[in-house]
Amino acid sequence: MHNYDWLDTERATLEQAGLRRHLRTVRSAPTGTINLDGRDVVLLGSNNYLGLSTHPKVIAAAVEATHAFGTGASGSRLISGNSERYASLETNLAETKGTEAALVFSSGYAANTSVIPVLAGDGDLILSDALNHASIIDGCRLSRATKEVYRHCDMEHLKLLLSASTAFRRRLIVTDGVFSMDGDIAPLPDICNLAAAHDAMVLVDDAHGFGVLGKNGSGTLAHFGLEAENIIQMGTLSKAVGALGGYIAGRHALIEVLINRARGFIFTTGLPPATLAAADVALDVIRSEPQLRQRLFSHAKRLKTVLIDLGYTLLPSETQILPVVLGSPQRATNVAEALLTAGVFAPAIRPPAVPTGTSRLRLTVVATHTEAEIQRAIEAFAAVLS
Template sequence: MAHNYDWFNTERTTLEQAGLRRHLRTVMSAPTGTINLDGRDVVLLGSNNYLGLSTHPQVITAAIEATRTFGTGASGSRLISGNSELYTTLEANLAKTKNTEAALVFSSGYAANTSIIPVLAGEGDLILSDALNHASIIDGCRLSRATKKVYRHCDIAHLKALLSESATFRRRLIVTDGVFSMDGDIAPLPDIYEVATHYDAMLLIDDAHGFGVLGKDGSGTVAHFGLEGTDIIRMGTLSKAVGALGGYIAGSRVLVELLINTARGFIFTTGLPPATLAAANAALDVMRSSPELRQRLFSHAKYLKTALANLGYTLLPSETQILPVVLGNPQRATSIANALLAEGVFAPAIRPPAVPPDTSRLRLTVMATHTEAEIQQAIAGFAKVFPPLITDN
């Protein structure tokens, strides 16, 4: 007899009752300051297109030209026939931007993390992971079969305590987000680097949200702190400030060689589309040569943060373009997000497992391409929604 799939319905009901059921929305325009969402124009406060590069004319032209020359797909994995010269150009550009010997591009940031962590650590090794690290790091740790210990968020004393009991492990790896994706705070890298050096641990930084935004030329969190750290392994993504798709690892040439030979998420998948590679490469050039985009981004972030605080909203003490308004339970976050949407403001609710229990929130992000009028419109929406809905809870 065929399997009875009734349990699908039961699972869905359970999610619904917990306030955790997700729905897809349809975006009918490019990710600019105002988007058409399900047929309505709304101000977008939930995009990672921080610098607006996904719609930059130079980037779009590069993508179109690459498609004309190389077609729409890579048609093979990189080790077989999918390694076009666009990869060589992009990886050289990335290594230059990150100031490392070499770089290697993966299909996504998720693939980069789940690929590199099992290469760096395996059975008999210890991984120290920040409590608020991204899911792709958590999954990479699971795949590695190494022992994982989670240290309290940005808690250097806790990290040290765990490392002080790690002598029996073959190798140690510390892994942390550079900018925390849901909180917007920045990891204390100089302290972490010092601890890593002291305990002879490898250090992997996931700079998905710092790349393009922090440091000289937007090269990321390591540069933000002025760290030399040539032994810091830098992971990042081309899907956020760079406005395209793909993940990368930047580090030594020998590390890249090792990844090409052993990283399963690199080996067993098809290469990225030519348009994506060319777009990312052009975006890196724009990113480096456009400090005004970063200035605008930070000025918007500061303005919105101050305005929301003046309205009475409580924001986490983020130092970046990610502005979290923590609201508690998932139902509350969803109802406030829906009320904002009705006012023409798309401020997505983020719920577990993306964030810890009881910290459901609105994760607001600004973009350099927001106009002042759009930011004002968003603030007006927040002013209308607050305080009734929040005090009603």
């Protein structure tokens, strides 16, 4: 049994460092208020930004698809046949993203860890923003390419690295569109100019911009008015879209190569028909109900303004993600616990999800929060300070 003793030591080490994580039980749908461990609390930690996972049209599509096609895909898309629901969703995605084609993966994590090793390998260079998501970091590791990390959104640093790396076969710049823990937006026009000048590829992870930013909610490129032609876009269906899955959107040739080379596409089972149908209809709702985005940003603005007035330190986010920086993991955990007692669930985010010394509460609002729920959250934050 000694073989496994290290697990107890590991758990104790996590506890002492304030880094032990706990799963809490939810007994309700992910709306503005949830039932958490038996209590109703305002949720400020959801990525269901537009509330689409409980939208009546989205639910109806999922139920209908389950009746028509069953609950599971039965195998990988190449081996067991490709559900027509995939074709419909991928066409819808390509139209939304302004690309020739799109390919759906079983999660955003799978999309990043699959596409990066296809785009770059031995003899290639990946230039990655210091605050990129863990799935990008893991994709870089799997790729076996050389990796250089540029300082967060620092275009001078990126330019320097590009100028000094002409010997590599291919170069790939990869960045979050909206940074998941900070809520700021990558300077995509500058990144694209640098890429064009140095003959590099660009991969943008639009997990938190898709559905929320730009015309029709089509994402971070649209926010800047950028054409999609020379940019590879990754995104997820698990956040504003309210379902599950990841995607890559780009030119036909890219999608063909991914179908043949991306291991996280080939060696895994397809998504359930209900998930595909839900995501497909959710994309239509995002286009047809712009008031959801307006409501989301109005809630974000209100909460941000009041928290700053109360004296909290917020990072300069431009989006629905509001990071309240608290420093040590213990402080973040203590404030999160006090908020929970006051009726608000705002989970503490600690290393390795964020750099050491920047443990925080990562607050997110959703369009379906009521004014009363936002007010309740504000009162809880005020009470915790006093």
